[in-house]
Amino acid sequence: MKMEEMSLSGLDNSKLEAIAHEIYTDLVEDACLGLCFEVHRAVKCGYFFLDDTDPDSMKDFEIVDQPGVDIFGQVYNQWKNKECVCPNCSRSIAASRFAPHLEKCLGMGRNSSRIANRRIASSNNMNKSESDQEDNDDINDNDWSYGSEKKAKKRKSDKNPNSPRRSKSLKHKNGELSGNSDPFKYSNSSGINYETLGPEELRSLLTTQCGVISEHTKKMCTRSLRCPQHTDEQRRSVRVYLLGPSASLPEAEGSMENEGFDVAESQALMSRLQWDGSSDISPSDSASSKASTNNSESRKTKKKKPHLSLVGGTPGLSSSKKKKPKPPAPPTPSIYDDIN
Amino acid sequence: RIDEGGSDMSPPAAGCCHVTGFKVENWKQNLRAIYQCFVWSGSAETRKRKAKSCICHMCGAHLNRLHSCLYCVFFGCFTKKHIHEHAKTKRHNLAIDLLYGGIYCFMCQDYIYDKDMEQIAKEEQRKAWKLQAFTPTVVSHYQCTMTGIGEKYSTWEPTKRELELLRHNPKRRKITTNCTIGLRGLINLGNTCFMNCIVQALTHTPLLRDFFLSDRHKCEMQSPSSCLVCEMSTLFQEFYSGHRSPHIPYRLLHLVWTHARHLAGYEQQDAHEFLIAALDVLHRHCKGDDNGKKANNPNHCNCIIDQIFTGGLQSDVTCQVCHGVSTTIDPFWDISLDLPGSSTPFWPLSPGSDGSVVNGESHVSGTTTLTDCLRRFTRPEHLGSSAKIKCSGCHSYQESTKQLTMKKLPIVACFHLKRFEHSAKLRRKITTYVSFPLELDMTPFMASSKESRMNGQYQQPTDSLNNDNKYSLFAVVNHQGTLESGHYTSFIRQHKDQWFKCDDAIITKASIKDVLDSEGYLLFYHKQFLEYE
Numbered sequence: 001m002k003m004e005e006m007s008l009s010g011l012d013n014s015k016l017e018a019i020a021h022e023i024y025t026d027l028v029e030d031a032c033l034g035l036c037f038e039v040h041r042a043v044k045c046g047y048f049f050l051d052d053t054d055p056d057s058m059k060d061f062e063i064v065d066q067p068g069v070d071i072f073g074q075v076y077n078q079w080k081n082k083e084c085v086c087p088n089c090s091r092s093i094a095a096s097r098f099a100p101h102l103e104k105c106l107g108m109g110r111n112s113s114r115i116a117n118r119r120i121a122s123s124n125n126m127n128k129s130e131s132d133q134e135d136n137d138d139i140n141d142n143d144w145s146y147g148s149e150k151k152a153k154k155r156k157s158d159k160n161p162n163s164p165r166r167s168k169s170l171k172h173k174n175g176e177l178s179g180n181s182d183p184f185k186y187s188n189s190s191g192i193n194y195e196t197l198g199p200e201e202l203r204s205l206l207t208t209q210c211g212v213i214s215e216h217t218k219k220m221c222t223r224s225l226r227c228p229q230h231t232d233e234q235r236r237s238v239r240v241y242l243l244g245p246s247a248s249l250p251e252a253e254g255s256m257e258n259e260g261f262d263v264a265e266s267q268a269l270m271s272r273l274q275w276d277g278s279s280d281i282s283p284s285d286s287a288s289s290k291a292s293t294n295n296s297e298s299r300k301t302k303k304k305k306p307h308l309s310l311v312g313g314t315p316g317l318s319s320s321k322k323k324k325p326k327p328p329a330p331p332t333p334s335i336y337d338d339i340n
Numbered sequence: 341r342i343d344e345g346g347s348d349m350s351p352p353a354a355g356c357c358h359v360t361g362f363k364v365e366n367w368k369q370n371l372r373a374i375y376q377c378f379v380w381s382g383s384a385e386t387r388k389r390k391a392k393s394c395i396c397h398m399c400g401a402h403l404n405r406l407h408s409c410l411y412c413v414f415f416g417c418f419t420k421k422h423i424h425e426h427a428k429t430k431r432h433n434l435a436i437d438l439l440y441g442g443i444y445c446f447m448c449q450d451y452i453y454d455k456d457m458e459q460i461a462k463e464e465q466r467k468a469w470k471l472q473a474f475t476p477t478v479v480s481h482y483q484c485t486m487t488g489i490g491e492k493y494s495t496w497e498p499t500k501r502e503l504e505l506l507r508h509n510p511k512r513r514k515i516t517t518n519c520t521i522g523l524r525g526l527i528n529l530g531n532t533c534f535m536n537c538i539v540q541a542l543t544h545t546p547l548l549r550d551f552f553l554s555d556r557h558k559c560e561m562q563s564p565s566s567c568l569v570c571e572m573s574t575l576f577q578e579f580y581s582g583h584r585s586p587h588i589p590y591r592l593l594h595l596v597w598t599h600a601r602h603l604a605g606y607e608q609q610d611a612h613e614f615l616i617a618a619l620d621v622l623h624r625h626c627k628g629d630d631n632g633k634k635a636n637n638p639n640h641c642n643c644i645i646d647q648i649f650t651g652g653l654q655s656d657v658t659c660q661v662c663h664g665v666s667t668t669i670d671p672f673w674d675i676s677l678d679l680p681g682s683s684t685p686f687w688p689l690s691p692g693s694d695g696s697v698v699n700g701e702s703h704v705s706g707t708t709t710l711t712d713c714l715r716r717f718t719r720p721e722h723l724g725s726s727a728k729i730k731c732s733g734c735h736s737y738q739e740s741t742k743q744l745t746m747k748k749l750p751i752v753a754c755f756h757l758k759r760f761e762h763s764a765k766l767r768r769k770i771t772t773y774v775s776f777p778l779e780l781d782m783t784p785f786m787a788s789s790k791e792s793r794m795n796g797q798y799q800q801p802t803d804s805l806n807n808d809n810k811y812s813l814f815a816v817v818n819h820q821g822t823l824e825s826g827h828y829t830s831f832i833r834q835h836k837d838q839w840f841k842c843d844d845a846i847i848t849k850a851s852i853k854d855v856l857d858s859e860g861y862l863l864f865y866h867k868q869f870l871e872y873e
Contacts, residue, residue, distance in 0.1 A: 026403060030439060033405070037440050041453055044354040047498055053512035061519045061582060065849045071520050071840065072584035072847075079845050082527055084590040095588045099530030102594060108604040219824070283650050283671040284620045 202242050212238050355454030358447045362410060362434055368460060371410070375464035378408055379441045382471030394438055398422040407444065410434040418444075441465070466492060513582045517835045522549075524579045525586030525845035529593055533844055534611040537830040538618060539589060540842040541815035541864050542572070543579050544832040545752055551644050552576040561625060568595045568618075569625045586845035596621065611817050611828050612674070612756045612862055619645055619673050649673045651750035654787045656743050657729055658720075664733035669747050674754040677713040681772045682761050710755065710776040710863065718745050718785045745787040751870065753782070753811060755863040760823060769823045776816075776863055778852065782809040811865035819861045831855045 008016065042048035064073040082095035088105045205211065210221040212230040220238070221230060378394055381387040395402045396417040404417035411432035416423030423435050427446040435444045441461045442451045469492040498506060515521050522544075526536040542548060551557070552573045561567040571592050578587045597604035600617040626643030650671050657666045678684050720743040723729065728737035759770045783789055786809060814833040819826050829843045831850055841850040 034440060037442055037451070040451060044451075045453060046354075047503055050498070050506060050512075051514070052510075053514045054510055057511045058514065058516070061513065061521055063518050063520050063849065070525065070846050070848055071523060074584060076846050079525075079527060079586055082586075082588055084588050087591060087594045095527045095529060095590065097530050098588075098590045099532050099593060102529075102590075102597065103604065106597065106604065108597065108601065283673040284616045 199243065206239055206243070210235055211242075213241075353453045353455040353458065355457075356445050356448050356452045358433055358445050359443075359452070359454050359457070363456070368456075371457060371460050372464055374408060374410070374436060375441060375461060376468070378438050379436065379461075380465050380468035382468035390438075396420070396422050398425070406438045407435040408438055410436055410443070462494075513580075517838070520584070521582055522580055522834060523840060523847050524581075524583065525842070525847050527586050527588045528844040529588070529590060531609075532589075532593060533828040534609050534614050535589065535593065535596070536844050537611050537817045537828045537842065537862075538615045539575065539592070540830045540832050541615075541817060541862070542618075543576060544815055544834065545648065545864070546814075546866060547648050547751060548644065549576060553580065556644070557626075566595065566598070567625050568592075568599060568621045571595050572622065599624075610760070611819070612676075615754065615862065616673060619649055648751045649754070651746060651753065652748035654745050654747035656745070656790075657723075658741050658743070659729070659731040659733060660739045660741065662731060662733040662738075664731060666729075666732065673750070674756050675714075675717065676756040676758055677710075677717055678758055679713065679770050679772050679774060680708050681770045682758065708772060708774050710774060710780070710860075713755075713757070713774065714782075714785050718743065743790070745790050746782060746785050747787045749782055749786070749809060749811075749867070751867045753865045753867075755865070757861055757863070759819065759859075759861055767823055769819075769821075769826075771859065774860055776813065776856070776860055778813050778856065779868075780811040780813070780865055782811060807869040808871075810868040812868050813855075813863065814866045815862075815864035816855055816858060816860055817862035817864075818858050820859075828861075831858065 008019075011019075039048065042050075063071045065071070066073070069075055080096070083092050084095050084098055085091070086093050086098070086101060086105055088102065093101045205220070208225070210223045210225055210227040210230055212221045212227075212234040213219065214221065221227060223229065225235070376382075377386065378390055381390050391402070394406055394408075394415055396404065396406060397415050399417065399420060399422060401417050401420070404419035406415055406417050407423040408415050409423070409426055409430070409432045411434065412430065414423075414426050414430075414432075415438075416426050416435075418424075418437070424446065427433060427435065433446045435446070436442070437444065437451075443454065443457055444450070445452045513521055526539060528536065553576055555573075557569050557573050559567050559570050561570075564570050575587070575589070575592065596614075596618060599621045603609065603614065603617050623641070623643055623645040626641070626645055650673060652669045653672045653675075654667060654669050658664070659666075720741045722741050723739065725739055729740045730736070731738045731740070755776075757774055761768050761770055783806065816831040818829050818831070820829070821827055829841060831839055831841055831854070833839050837852070839850045839852060839855050841848050841854065
């Protein structure tokens, strides 16, 4: 067809449509031709076969859609023995426990400074039983529920029958509740979730157990009423919190200090992420998050108290982080005293 | 048909002996001239000239696969065999296709690929591309390519030696629609399910995947082993390796904790927080990739993270007295949306009461939709007498209304449903079901659509021809459990309509229904159509 210059202004719709259609078919044809050339060249130059693979390989990578297996046809949960090498200390660590290891290894965990201080103290003291206690602390820490250290450590000290950590095989999976329906049973989960209990149950529980709520896991301490990790003050406050102002410790004495677990604190602690350097706003200070009229610090979600370093071993302070000044608690004699 | 000899490092060519007659004297220059004038048009003038002068000398057609004789000035169409006639009568055996630049040999009766001639063709094409002004590219649904500026994308071609090797090693990893390549489980390192979900979402972000698989990251960190972007690149290699055993992302964890210390700690964390921190570290480590364009604002460079994830949120504060508007635009990587059931007041109208069907969501009465949340997010808000703003028009403190709209949408939009409530009295998880669509049109929430929303009414019909603001869901991160302890899983999309559930090391097939019925915590949407800026 001949080419001619024409102005589009005088044309009616049907003519314009016809032209548009013509252009469209030309474009489609040209595109098809391009594809033909690609194939032609590939065949002629001998690399057309590259696209293919043998049927066995195709089968290898086919998606499997059967119950009980994943898309690779593998049974679930066979990956218990994976290991990796820590980039920091070059030790070989079980993969599923790499995170808690790394936290200690990098010295950034909640407990790291406490453990470090204790190690320093024990190496000064050269006291064998101290170092045993130190191992015990890691293990008896009821805020972490990792399983036993696979490394051979001498654990001469008594296994506290009240420790939730008795059974080592049950793994705490990502914070899922351990599936333990009976709240009174000692289990390897990190304590008891007070939210699921009614007032009567709580009352009864609190007559036999320490009950102080961990800041981190939000679970109640399942040790005895004289558990050394928490103070009487804390035990008193948790009873007040859970059971009302009239509650008191079974062997109560002393002042009623409403301290301990304070809900409001947790949100005040987690301030906005601090990004270094810039004068202009970073997208990480997303205005969208600030935009809502919700006055609370809404960005804090499941994050527990961050990295604040703790003074080692002062009784009562070790398992909680408080920004407001705490009036000094009368120290109860405990195994931590030597540290100070 | 004739395999040309030549070195093993050269690309395979298939020329013929009949070109020797052509390769005399100034043949290279002549050939270049032909390419420049009649094949690859680099500028508007050459385009015009080509359109005007390239017509068949016999029938006047300008299409029909026009060819130019290589020996003389003659254009003839292929379809009507006019160029064939010319070749026969004049004994000019070579012609060039003006559309794609292929050389046709009339003796061989086939297109031939001569090494030297192809070299010239490639060079001229590259030159022409560089001259060309940008043209918008409409890309097919869910497949995206991003080319560099002025650079024609050329596919990899094996050398002769490589071809030989490949011929002897026929096993390949070929990615088809029913293929596991690109999917891989992730070992939980101890409460790291939040990280695993974000990794799954990022590795299934098409643009990010393309960026890393085409090796676009050039590391400029002092020590590449501490570069998170390099680690991301490795991660993509792992996902496309064809390995079936789950990957152990311990190096990733180590790097993230090293570079974002506020995140470090073994306790359970929030996936959303991790996403923002990871994007920030990646963005900081991307310094080498911004194509030499250093923006003045250190927070908005041109790195791949900014190109994909950064949007602009416009905040308009209107003084109630003088009606002057003060506008600010802030960058964002995510949109956090309040939900009904939180202690903040939700949408004054009941959801879906205006009866409109938006974004294909049917309004089962009472079900909150993502669109409802977005509407609430972009509604004008009266700031109240306790929050007076200093108005520069009135020179005094006045009451005002504030409204947020999207100024610029990112290519990947991440919506964060605020399910974790922390108010003075309450810490809880909001488990209200929020229905979200597979396809989302963001047009009503754009700054440009604002006027029609001034009175809080949604009225604008969706323009089906305008594809700028259409998004497709490609990843969903879900949280099961309570505020204190729970587990994150994710759904990701592969090959357009296949969905998979990622539960740490376990990857299983999922249905679209599974995805859309899930609670939803982080929702990742990808722009359907991409354009150059």
